[in-house]
Amino acid sequence: MTDTAPTGESTILGHPRGLMTLFFVEMWERFSYYGMRALLILFMTAAITKGGMAMDDATATAIYGLYTAGVYLTSLPGGWIADRLLGAQRTVWYGGLIIAAGHFTLAIPSHTTFFLGLVLIVLGTGLLKPNASSMVGDLYPEGGSRRDAGFSLYYMGINLGGFLGPIICGLLGQQLNWHYGFAAAGVGMVLGLIQYRLTRRSLGQAGAHALPVHDDAGRQQRFLKNAWKVLWLGVAAVVVVVGLGYAGIVTYAPVPLALWSGLFILLLGLGFLAWLFVYGKLSTVEKKRLAALTILFLVQVLFWAGYEQAGSNFNLFAERYTDLQVFGYAFPAAWFQSENSLLILLLAPFFAWFWVWLGRRKLDPSTPMKFALGMLFIGVGFLVMMGAAWIVVAGHKVLPTWLALTYLLHTVGELCLSPVGLSATTKLSPRRYASRLMGTWFLFMALGDLLAGLIAGRFSAHDVGEMPRIYLTIAAISIGVGVVLALFSRLIKRRLIGEEVRIASGGH
Template sequence: MTDKTWAGHPSGLSTLFFTEMWERFSYYGMRAILVLAMVAAVESGGMGMDDRTATAVYGIYTAGVYLLSLPGGWIADRLLGQRQAVWYGGILIASGHFTMALPLEPTFFVGMLLIVLGTGLLKPNISAMVGQLYAGDMGARRDAGFSLFYMGINIGSFFGQLICGFLGEKVGWHYGFGAAGVFMALGLVQYRRTGMRLGDVGLHVASSGDASRDARERQRGWTIVWIGMTLLLAVMLAALSGTMALDAIAIASAGVYVIVGGAGMFFLYVILFGGLDLAERKRVGVIAVFFVAAAVFWSGFEQAGSSFNLFADRYTDRMIFGWEMPASWLQSVNPMFIILLAPLFATLWVQLGKRNMDPSIPAKFSLGLVQMGLGFLVLYFASIYVVQGEKVLPTWLCLTYLLHTTGELCLSPVGLSAVTKLAPKRYVGQMMGTWFMGASLGNLIGGLIAGHFGEDNVAEMPARFMTVFLTTAGFGVLLALFIAPIRNLAGKTEAPGP
């Protein structure tokens, strides 16, 4: 590893910062127009889906992006190394966006599948590599590094939603999808050209210390990968031939149970049979608690691309001097707030840490969930005007996004850092995958919830916003009651603080 620094952090952070920035440009740029393209009339280039089906497809897609993080982490840990996993993941993502740009319905879903596979490889491993840059540093500087990394995510998100949103809504949906692929390709070029800054971070697979055992595990691993690729190829061919007709709502509902059951079994396996000592088992238990908290948080936060996007399109007055702003542009408010506030939060955690006043990780999670709930309370009041037949100003959504942003900054970058601190060394990639599995579960639940905010349920909109407020904020308060036990389980990875 080089001794050079970048903004006071390891120089390798710049490589990962810009790679993730362009990947998030492509992801959020495509996400900004996904539901709008699916519900748009066929005559205008859309797919003519109803709200419940479109938001369920959206939930499956966004859930799949994070769900594949667990096998993606495993592939990096056992077969490729994190450096190569990020590279091949980026290639799949770019290929998926270019495939979606083709004006054909079957290739639309094939492209989504490629993006899901690529992000599953890239997302957990690039975050794990950030953690490796701070090996031996478990303090506030590490959290500040993750906050800076998180700011890069949101710079990409901000511009991706503006550019892809404008092209998609004003020029053509497929132009927006194609632009996402172009910028992912730029991210790959940058990653390759500046990789030397990472030193040996992410180059090697994890080792048990037994070379023959590792070789057998790699052989079995590649066999599993090839079987999986064969099955996925069959799915893609079925989609291309038009022979596969699936019920998105039923798949999303079943997926919730599958993820809950799968995550539960995985945590039990690692705790009981993972060869861990008592302290490591306790820390894995803490990660399991954070998994549940993340699922609750993201089920609300990910309404941005579904129900909030439709709310902006149908019930928000977007006229500016006679020109109607694209509905997708309002999604860029969240990353704009993060760009502005992330440095302040990073500085805040460092300053509080110097005074031994930095809130504990579960306290930050609790704060994040309560603020998430308050954002839905804002839309509860806005929806009362909608029920009366009025359009509301964009300021309602902006205030909701502000509250969701401050909640996100309390929970998401802190959660990424916490997992890399708490995870047993041999399971870092897989534990990072479980963090994204929590996001996956939240996305599935969020997609199912979003279908109930459609045009056929306008009268019920205030009650539904109130229900989400009570659920998310209530869970945040419940978590606050268990801060002390959670900190005791986490052990010495937690700095002193409330």
């Protein structure tokens, strides 16, 4: 491996020019995603007289959970489409077009197009998100620290978009018109597509073509024919499901749908892991590491169930119970959604350095211990929210510092758990099942998002007195899981993992 650019490669600041293409397309995609997400729950629960949909909290948060879970679930077929049919470059392009169409559909001032817009964004994000990331790796066939630095720059683009989206879309959506905010998200995606189209040639062969499954041309042709049939059947199924809802033939109740979807995902994930244990022909060492991964998968479900309160429950808390006046200016509640991305931009380099610094002194916490720290930070964040809730129960609005501190604690928890979990999945997975187990990581992440929506639905604007108790319950579960995991972390590392898993940097 080398840490320098191959001879003759066109570079910018020592990196392939294609990195800038992917940096900006991902920045604008995250701008659109987080910008719209910052408005979503507020728009659904706003009164009709204020341009909203007047949904109750339980229904709105269940829809939010289904939406965020769907984004991760569709990344699995999105990766398959790129690998087997279109290649990553074309898949990203089509994904961006579908995302933009979804945002502009939301921008239509009609409630009948609302769910269609969400479906389009979910499908488009599933095509774009995983494949843009995979092309970053393809730009660095030599590997080495230059590749790590390239991913770090790429993650800066992700978080820069995540920071700017809620600020701009939140300002337009909350202070002018909800649909202006949704339109701004669409414009952001279009800007990303324009620069992608103009600079796409800089990607070269990275993601240019799908990967053949068979060496034999005849077998490969038959495979492609069948694969296209599967794809179009999938598209037809989506059209039918959406069409039945719009025709009024089938009624989709969001809360039961979220419950049944969560149960299905849980059984699917555990069923696949059980199949690997029994029929995967794994060695004893591989089975032990798979057992460790199973523990980490289940812990992350609880982590994301707490963390994803940010866009639902915390967003409503900011709108309803937080004094948003600063120096005489009332800022939009959606602006709180920018804090996580800003904190990651500031803190991720520190954490990357800190883990390495500890490692050199043989003090680096084990992977299970880092997961435990992630759960503890999530739990402490909910203790802060319990304190804020008591102030609300007493009849007062709280200062923005309560939410700001909670987001800080949760972001630190994310940096302890999320990048470490991705690294552990790649390094603990049996090589021949690595891609499927990475998909399983995202499957359980989707389950956590669904659970987050259902938990957020337990809060009610009509029963404020219950807020402290619910926050305390979430905090107790999170801290309890963190403590148990910390107590058994050495045993898990010694008996199951066997070797340490390290991570240099991360993002989201």
